[in-house]
Amino acid sequence: MRRVDVLILAAGLGKRMRSRRIKLLHQVAGRPMVAHVAEAARALRPARLVAVVGHQADEVREALAGLCDLFALQSEQRGTGHAVVTAAPLLRRGGSSTLVILSGDVPAVRVSTLRALVARHRRSGAALTFVSTRVPDPSGYGRVVRDRDGRVARIVEERDAAPEEREIREINAGIYCAERASLLAALRSARPDNAQGEYYLTDAVHRLLSRGKRVAAVLHPEAEEVLGVNTRAELARANAALYARAAEALQERGVTLLDPARSWIDPRARVGRDSIIWPDVVIEGPCVLGEDTVVRPGCRLRNVAAGRGVEIRDHCVLDDARLGDGAVVGPFAHLRPGTVLETGSRVGNFVEVKKSRLGRGTKAMHLTYLGDATIGPGCNIGAGTITCNYDGVRKNPTTLDAGVFIGSDTQLIAPVRVGKGAYVAAGSTVTDDVPPGALAIGRGKQRNIEGWVARRPRKR
Numbered sequence: 030m031r032r033v034d035v036l037i038l039a040a041g042l043g044k045r046m047r048s049r050r051i052k053l054l055h056q057v058a059g060r061p062m063v064a065h066v067a068e069a070a071r072a073l074r075p076a077r078l079v080a081v082v083g084h085q086a087d088e089v090r091e092a093l094a095g096l097c098d099l100f101a102l103q104s105e106q107r108g109t110g111h112a113v114v115t116a117a118p119l120l121r122r123g124g125s126s127t128l129v130i131l132s133g134d135v136p137a138v139r140v141s142t143l144r145a146l147v148a149r150h151r152r153s154g155a156a157l158t159f160v161s162t163r164v165p166d167p168s169g170y171g172r173v174v175r176d177r178d179g180r181v182a183r184i185v186e187e188r189d190a191a192p193e194e195r196e197i198r199e200i201n202a203g204i205y206c207a208e209r210a211s212l213l214a215a216l217r218s219a220r221p222d223n224a225q226g227e228y229y230l231t232d233a234v235h236r237l238l239s240r241g242k243r244v245a246a247v248l249h250p251e252a253e254e255v256l257g258v259n260t261r262a263e264l265a266r267a268n269a270a271l272y273a274r275a276a277e278a279l280q281e282r283g284v285t286l287l288d289p290a291r292s293w294i295d296p297r298a299r300v301g302r303d304s305i306i307w308p309d310v311v312i313e314g315p316c317v318l319g320e321d322t323v324v325r326p327g328c329r330l331r332n333v334a335a336g337r338g339v340e341i342r343d344h345c346v347l348d349d350a351r352l353g354d355g356a357v358v359g360p361f362a363h364l365r366p367g368t369v370l371e372t373g374s375r376v377g378n379f380v381e382v383k384k385s386r387l388g389r390g391t392k393a394m395h396l397t398y399l400g401d402a403t404i405g406p407g408c409n410i411g412a413g414t415i416t417c418n419y420d421g422v423r424k425n426p427t428t429l430d431a432g433v434f435i436g437s438d439t440q441l442i443a444p445v446r447v448g449k450g451a452y453v454a455a456g457s458t459v460t461d462d463v464p465p466g467a468l469a470i471g472r473g474k475q476r477n478i479e480g481w482v483a484r485r486p487r488k489r
């Protein structure tokens with residue numbers, strides 16, 4: 030396919046969201062909605078990908094960093110036609126003579142739809158081809174007015190539409206493919222003579238027709254995919270649609286989702302086959318989970334990389350963690366950034382781990398905090414162990430060498446090191462390094478006071 034230029038309109042505010050943040054930055058399936066549009070555009074492998082920014086321009090640029098090549102600043106938002114004209118200087122030289130224009134608020138649009146639009150545009154020889162769709166309730170959208178022979182005559186915005194035009198159910202999706210020169214010429218002659226006092230991109234339709242050019246509409250069968258998000262209700266629908274699509278893609282690759290409508294998996298996440306994901310699981314960011322992974326109900330994973338056969342039991346939170354093959358986590362565990370669980374290691378109930386590595390087969394099964402710790406293979410960390418890593422000023426490291434046994438209710442006052450194969454007796458406060466092979470006992474000596482109960486003072 031010959032290359033195209035793509036222009037994304039991303040300068041508007043989106044009043045109907047009733048938000049301080051501009052509409053295009055609201056998250057859909059874990060990313061700003063405009064990033065989904067840019068991602069779809071990128072997949073067309075355009076000669077140039079340009080975005081028009083305006084409201085909260087810096088944030089929008091940031092959301093599109095690495096996706097868009099160039100940005101045009103539309104400092105006053107005078108309408109979609111004005112936005113295109115604003116970008117014209119960036120589009121003039123080089124690139125392609127075919128221009129695809131997308132609104133930043135159609136996060137569900139598929140690459141296949143864009144490809145079909147471009148192909149249709151080229152076949153038909155039209156100056157402008159746009160995507161339309163039919164909806165039961167067209168309110169808020171531009172209506173596609175056709176002549177008696179069914180040919181597109183113009184697009185009329187809701188606020189400018191006559192009562193009978195408002196009845197039209199075929200609407201403009203805001204996705205266009207145009208001959209750049211003809212479109213820009215038509216837009217330059219457009220006037221803001223409409224209810225909103227704006228320069229409308231949609232005016233190009235009748236302007237091109239009146240110059241004897243051809244305009245075509247591609248009627249898209251699935252409205253949900255191409256509809257712009259304007260309200261919070263539509264935002265919720267876009268989220269549901271993109272999460273549903275991600276779930277279907279995983280199912281096709283051999284992942285079991287026990288209730289796809291109740292898992293929220295980032296479309297960028299990769300999950301190996303024969304993995305099982307229980308309901309109420311949230312997977313954020315580009316996580317990678319190996320084959321035969323089980324994620325039980327109520328877990329949230331963000332930027333997790335896990336090997337094969339990992340089990341994440343109920344109600345765990347994992348953030349920026351790496352898990353080797355066969356690692357087991359939870360129930361009720363919290364793995365914070367910088368956690369590495371090597372092959373076959375296990376972290377159990379009410380255990381919090383931060384910036385720590387647990388070696389092969391090492392276990393910390395109950396009620397434990399491990400922070401800034403490097404723990405060798407084959408260690409056993411007893412219930413209630415705490416690395417006292419923070420002295421009020423800095424974070425200090427704890428090192429446990431291979432095969433160490435830490436008895437229950439131990440405090441390891443960092444910086445501290447326990448040598449290979451050493452034991453620490455339950456209830457110890459370890460302030461000094463323990464040599465390899467030693468037993469450390471650091472607790473008060475027990476005293477029994479015989480007959481104390483009988484002699485104790487009583488209330489009168």
Ligand code: UD1
Pocket residue numbers: 038039040041042053081103105106107108109110111112132133134169170171172184186200201202203228229230231256257258259
């Ligand atoms: C637009 C179309 C309407 C279509 C609808 C589909 C026009 C005049 N109308 O209406 O026919 O049915 O989309 O969703 O084009 N933007 C700018 N600069 C501006 C104004 C808008 O960059 O000055 C951007 C917005 O950020 C947004 C896109 O253009 O991404 C569409 O703008 P919006 O205000 O949502 O247009 P609609 O009124 O929905």
Ligand code: CA
Pocket residue numbers: 132134257258259
């Ligand atoms: Ca819109």
